[in-house]
Amino acid sequence: MDAEPSVRVEDKLYYNRYLVDIGRPHVKVRAHTSPSPQLVALLKACPARCYELNDEGRVEVTVDGCIECGTCRVIAEPTGDIQWSYPRGGYGVLFKFG
């Protein structure tokens, strides 16, 4: 069964506050020609849908909406597919309720 197309994650992220560290993404995807199964899993598993497939069929990450859960780190850091750090102090998502 596929995910409901009606769910727009972008709308959900709009509720949140962020301080984006422009030009210093805290997650990076290793250069690849075709994505590993781990990278493909992130397209669905990331709750903020930060991972997307680009026109060349490669997985890209945009961390602006990241909610810093660490799911992608658990799945794809062991294989070296991604590099994961926490944002610099004060940057990233700022939960009002948590």
Place this chain on the structure above:
Amino acid sequence: MIEERFDAIVVGAGMAGNAAALSMARQGMKVLQLERGEYPGSKNVQGAILYADMMEKLVPEFREEAPLERHLVEQRFWMMDDRSHVGMHYRSDDFNEERPNRYTIIRAQFDKWFSSKVREAGATVLCETTVTELVRDERERIVGVRTDRRDGEIHADVVVLAEGVNGLLGTRAGLRARPTPDNVALAVKEMHFLPRETIEARFNLRGDEGVVIEAAGTISRGMTGMGFIYANKECISLGIGCLVADFQRTGQTPYGLLDQFKRHPSVLPLLAGSEVKEYSAHLIPEGGYKSIPQLYGEGWVVVGDAAQLNNAVHREGSNLAMTSGRIAAEAIGLVKSRGEPMTATNLSLYKRMLDESFVIKDLKKYKDLPPLMHTHSQNFFLTYPQLISKAMQNFVRVDGTPKVEKEKATLKSFVNARSWMGLFGDACRFARAWR
């Protein structure tokens, strides 16, 4: 490098870190606590339920001061299929007591208050500071931390790692393994705001009474997972979590599950007309006793979620976190009071004290349950909820079928789905793991 030297550095200002920093500062130790968020609480995510007994041990007067939401008078368990739920409710006026036992809280607000107590006790709390690395001496002992601030190296006799489930420091330094997809769950949550009276009417509450609903069944689509609905004063915390390995295996999306849970006919009326004000996600340690890492070493201890201290069966985490933080602080205080160094041998006292507490005893009790739930998720989260729902409907629907035939049909549906051997095996496995 910051020349000032501390007795202890605490990394993180969640429940475990605050408990540790508070307890050490109260013992007169010179404590530095580092937190990457804008303020303590701004990175912390939980359901959330606060357990009073463990909080009282840290701040006895918390009920008068802390931002609490509702004291819980009712617990509901829902076993759900796509259109129904079979429920077990426990509600008691006994919980309307002078010193209630459990409260719903909003973590960002609660943690800010908790941190103010840490400061009052004399600890230095530095926010907007991400610790990037542990500093070792020539003998490989941990002697401090490096941060992302300029001149960011700071030294201390002991480092308390309260860095959360996804803590990078301890794993990067090889002190413990990175969590695996099998031993952490990903939970997503929304905060739904409604007028106070609406919440009280919908959940049958008076005043500050509160209720929690824990839900399992087809809402996790055969994955190991649970949903939850917690009533706060003016909002409802609603979320669902499943094992990361299951998300990875099935390709289900967390927001898809959340959306389906919200649209379930048993849930929808509770949320009608609400305004969502936040969407968050967090990992939850689910591995239990068998996934607890090494808890101490030369110049360091690890506490809370970072140490996988979470009771997945009872949905208890924050109390294990604050208890482990407090016990670590007490052990460190004892070592210090003897004038001894923070060696692994001396810090092993922390583990011995923790072993004697409810934290490890409870996790040990359920040590076999997480693996059982993880390997038999289809049965426990999909097949049985559907069967039980059908059985209940068969029981309550009046349609002229003789009761004997109804019972036969129910029994047959169970045997067809799981076979006699399967039913017997599941019952034995469950009983053995629960024991």
